[in-house]
Amino acid sequence: MALSDWNIVTCSMRSRWFSTVLTILTVAIASGLMTLLISMRSAGEDSFRRGTGNVQILISKEPGPLASVLNSMFYADAPGNPILYTQYEELILAYPFAWTIPTQLGDSYRGSPVMGTTEAFFESFEPAMGQRWSLASGSYFASPFEVVVGSAAAKVHGLKIGDSITLEHGAPRAMGGHDHGEFAFTVVGVLDPTATAHDRALFTSLESSWILHAHDRRESRLGHGITTTIDDLTDADRQITGIYASIGSRKAALVQVLGMLRSDPNWTVASPSSTVGNLFTVVSNIDQVLLAMAIAVMCSSGISILVALYNSMEQRRRQIAVLRVLGASKMRVFNLVLTESAIIGTLGGFAGLGLAVTAGKVVSGILHARVGIVVEPTLPMDGYLMIVLATIALSCLAGVIPALIAYRTEVVRSLRPIG
Amino acid sequence: MSMQSTEPVVEIKSLRYRYPRSERWAVVIEALEIKSAEQIVLTGQSGCGKSTLLHLIAGLMNPTSGTIKVQGTNVHALRGSKRDRFRGRHIGMVFQTFQLLHGFTVVENVYASLMFSELPRRAHRERAMALLETLGINRPDARIQDLSVGQQQRVAVARAVACAPSVVLADEPTAALDPEFAIAAMDLLQDACRSIGAALICVTHAPSLIERFDRHHRLEDLVLDRSAV
Numbered sequence: 001m002a003l004s005d006w007n008i009v010t011c012s013m014r015s016r017w018f019s020t021v022l023t024i025l026t027v028a029i030a031s032g033l034m035t036l037l038i039s040m041r042s043a044g045e046d047s048f049r050r051g052t053g054n055v056q057i058l059i060s061k062e063p064g065p066l067a068s069v070l071n072s073m074f075y076a077d078a079p080g081n082p083i084l085y086t087q088y089e090e091l092i093l094a095y096p097f098a099w100t101i102p103t104q105l106g107d108s109y110r111g112s113p114v115m116g117t118t119e120a121f122f123e124s125f126e127p128a129m130g131q132r133w134s135l136a137s138g139s140y141f142a143s144p145f146e147v148v149v150g151s152a153a154a155k156v157h158g159l160k161i162g163d164s165i166t167l168e169h170g171a172p173r174a175m176g177g178h179d180h181g182e183f184a185f186t187v188v189g190v191l192d193p194t195a196t197a198h199d200r201a202l203f204t205s206l207e208s209s210w211i212l213h214a215h216d217r218r219e220s221r222l223g224h225g226i227t228t229t230i231d232d233l234t235d236a237d238r239q240i241t242g243i244y245a246s247i248g249s250r251k252a253a254l255v256q257v258l259g260m261l262r263s264d265p266n267w268t269v270a271s272p273s274s275t276v277g278n279l280f281t282v283v284s285n286i287d288q289v290l291l292a293m294a295i296a297v298m299c300s301s302g303i304s305i306l307v308a309l310y311n312s313m314e315q316r317r318r319q320i321a322v323l324r325v326l327g328a329s330k331m332r333v334f335n336l337v338l339t340e341s342a343i344i345g346t347l348g349g350f351a352g353l354g355l356a357v358t359a360g361k362v363v364s365g366i367l368h369a370r371v372g373i374v375v376e377p378t379l380p381m382d383g384y385l386m387i388v389l390a391t392i393a394l395s396c397l398a399g400v401i402p403a404l405i406a407y408r409t410e411v412v413r414s415l416r417p418i419g
Numbered sequence: 420m421s422m423q424s425t426e427p428v429v430e431i432k433s434l435r436y437r438y439p440r441s442e443r444w445a446v447v448i449e450a451l452e453i454k455s456a457e458q459i460v461l462t463g464q465s466g467c468g469k470s471t472l473l474h475l476i477a478g479l480m481n482p483t484s485g486t487i488k489v490q491g492t493n494v495h496a497l498r499g500s501k502r503d504r505f506r507g508r509h510i511g512m513v514f515q516t517f518q519l520l521h522g523f524t525v526v527e528n529v530y531a532s533l534m535f536s537e538l539p540r541r542a543h544r545e546r547a548m549a550l551l552e553t554l555g556i557n558r559p560d561a562r563i564q565d566l567s568v569g570q571q572q573r574v575a576v577a578r579a580v581a582c583a584p585s586v587v588l589a590d591e592p593t594a595a596l597d598p599e600f601a602i603a604a605m606d607l608l609q610d611a612c613r614s615i616g617a618a619l620i621c622v623t624h625a626p627s628l629i630e631r632f633d634r635h636h637r638l639e640d641l642v643l644d645r646s647a648v
Contacts, residue, residue: 002540002541002543002544003527003530003531003533003534003543004534007527007530011520011522011523011527012522015521015522318518319520319521321518322519322520322531323520324479325477325479325512326507326531326532326534326535326578327503327506327507327508327532327534327535327536327582328503328534328535329499329500329503329504330499330500330503331500332500411479412474412479412480415514415518
């Protein structure tokens with residue numbers, strides 16, 4: 001075995017291991033942050049697009065399309081302005097929809113949103129394009145006061161088939177909600193995960209939701225102790241908050257229907273996929289600020305490499321002078337220092353990838369648990385490679401000044417005995 | 420006394436060196452030849468230019484005028500990496516404070532010298548181990564900082580002669596040692612040079628060591644009046 005330039009570099013790094021490890025860590029954090037931001041950015045948009053499924057038109061009476069999509073499809077809040085069911089019936093007769101699904105939001109179970117809807121929700125709506133609903137256990141609801149639970153909600157609340165639950169009036173974070181304790185719902189099905197916001201919701205029939213609210217109305221009028229059944233419902237009780245709709249594959253008809261609906265001031269009409277696209281156009285401005293911050297962190301890590309190597313040059317001046325005496329050229333010692341910074345960049349870059357993947361999993365887990373959507377921060381392999389290469393390039397750049405100091409080391413002066 | 424060939428291994432002619440911004444010549448040597456395997460000692464007052472002369476011979480500094488040839492090659496006519504390569508292959512150096520590479524092991528310090536020699540890489544280990552054994556160093560994998568001063572001196576000698584140089588330049592190699600160890604260390608250095616047929620130019624302040632060399636020069640005697648040159 002003989003000594004090589006590699007041995008000299010690694011030996012030099014080993015002799016200053018603490019500073020070397022800290023520098024690698026700094027580079028890793030910067031590179032990891034950058035990787036995480038870039039991968040989260042694309043994964044977030046993909047995930048939101050996924051959550052809109054095969055809904056082409058979302059109709060509501062919300063103040064705007066964005067609020068409509070966020071509330072009716074991502075359960076951000078309870079939609080404010082109800083639609084009478086009779087209006088819904090008139091609407092579906094007026095337009096050539098392939099299918100429509102009435103939805104009603106306004107109740108919750110221990111913080112998870114509860115949607116009132118029809119069987120069509122499970123038959124026609126695909127939570128992610130091309131992915132139909134499937135059950136992990138049980139069946140879809142068939143009668144009032146039966147509830148089907150999304151996968152994340154079932155996990156969070158520990159719900160299983162046969163459990164009896166009561167709902168609270170009001171959206172999960174709404175003030176002034178109250179318990180619908182007099183009506184017990186039975187869990188009849190648990191859904192498979194869909195990696196969308198729907199996973200954290202519970203689903204029941206529209207009639208069940210209507211009876212809860214009709215009972216409140218009747219109780220305030222008639223007093224406690226009354227019972228409310230489906231026969232007690234009036235047209236005013238039959239309210240929904242949104243309509244999922246699709247025209248099918250007829251693009252021209254879709255454009256026409258969207259145009260006609262938008263011309264009617266009674267409706268708020270959203271094309272969910274383009275609304276999400278618009279949202280990310282707005283978000284991308286913030287996103288660019290974050291990206292700029294990540295680049296700034298990368299630059300600061302470059303400076304920390306420079307500082308670490310620069311400070312070490314004072315200790316290494318003698319070592320470099322000795323190598324020069326032994327026959328190393330100026331260029332060779334320049335390359336030794338540059339190689340060291342490249343190694344720091346490479347180790348930091350790959351460690352950063354590891355950090356980014358780990359942090360991505362953590363963030364993804366938190367988002368899935370709290371928001372119900374699955375954001376899987378991944379990049380194509382060449383994306384990761386580009387970030388590692390950029391990290392190495394930046395590290396090499398940071399190593400140029402210390403390498404120049406090594407190049408210009410005055411051998412004779414550096415070898416003078418100390419003291 | 421050692422066996423010497425008549426060919427000079429170091430040949431100095433009309434050498435002048437003056438430090439930048441200095442009016443005074445630091446080194447003035449009209450002519451000096453050192454033959455192969457010859458061992459000479461240079462003495463002189465502090466600041467008379469002994470170390471500077473060694474640095475000039477090693478090509479670490481450029482003379483103001485004059486020439487220095489090592490093995491017939493004008494060292495200062497070589498530029499950049501050619502001069503460094505030449506130094507690595509033909510000149511060994513031993514310093515007062517040894518200048519070993521800390522953080523490296525004993526054998527790695529010897530390898531460091533062999534890295535720049537003409538010896539093939541596959542032969543480095545054998546050469547280094549043989550040399551360390553000859554010099555009585557039995558801890559090749561020990562770190563330099565874990566060795567005694569005497570052992571460090573041996574490693575410094577091993578490193579200087581590892582690449583089988585034509586000439587070894589020793590700058591007060593025993594100054595850091597007690598007098599009793601200084602004799603043994605000088606024996607070691609001289610024997611090592613003899614064993615590879617290298618010339619030795621040694622700078623020292625110790626009068627007791629002078630008689631051990633083939634020739635002795637007081638640097639002041641090589642020129643009478645530096646200011647008049």
